[in-house]
Amino acid sequence: MNAMTAMRQYQSVNTQAQAIEADPHRLIQMLFEGGLTRLAQARGAMEREQTALKGELLSKAIGIVGGLRQALDLEKGGEIAANLDRLYEYMTTRLMEANLKNDLAIVEEVSDLLREVKTGWDAIAA
Template sequence: MTAQMNAYNAYKQNSVTTASPGELTLMLYNGCIKFLGKAKVAIEEKNIQEKNTNIQKAQAIIAELMATLNMDFEISKQMLPLYEYMNHRLVEANIQNSTAIIDEVEGLVVEFRDTWKEVLKITRQQQFGGSQQV
């Protein structure tokens, strides 16, 4: 491994260990989007192993998002069935080799990610009294 790769991996590890819970959620959404994209490419290339691996990684992220919901909040009670739906659709996508179903789930994840990004931005503005980029 090159020195550049070692530095990059150290940076990535540090960004995860120093991230706030809100930033970690954002990273999970971004990771899910990345794995869904890889799964679509694998389907197009007829690489069943790669498709399966990436769909399972996306499902693991959705499972983590479900596990970390705070059910004391009404929004969490509304999010749980949406995550369950996404997980169910990914099972179908895996069985049917369907990029269309993955597109559907990806659309939901992107929407959730973008909404979460806005929440973080507003929270930071309230905390620090200025506008900061997320």
């Protein structure tokens, strides 16, 4: 087992342990963190012209955004939840476009949007 494989395995176990102990607010924070990490990794893959890896990472980011969208309570969340639902749908569409066009600017745009929503979410806990 090489060092990178060992580190990935450790990170996976660490993330699973955090998820088991996390409250719902922290779980959403972890989704934001995971999405931002996947987008940063996808940018790197795009810069290195690693097409398959880029597609895999953008697909994971899309899945995370989908998880954030599914976590919304549209009945109780009112206008804020509805707006977030539309924003997450937009992010998903843009990430699919970024994958097809190999467009770093779109990945940056979605990263900025996700970071902004995460900042608001983080402020709720404080």
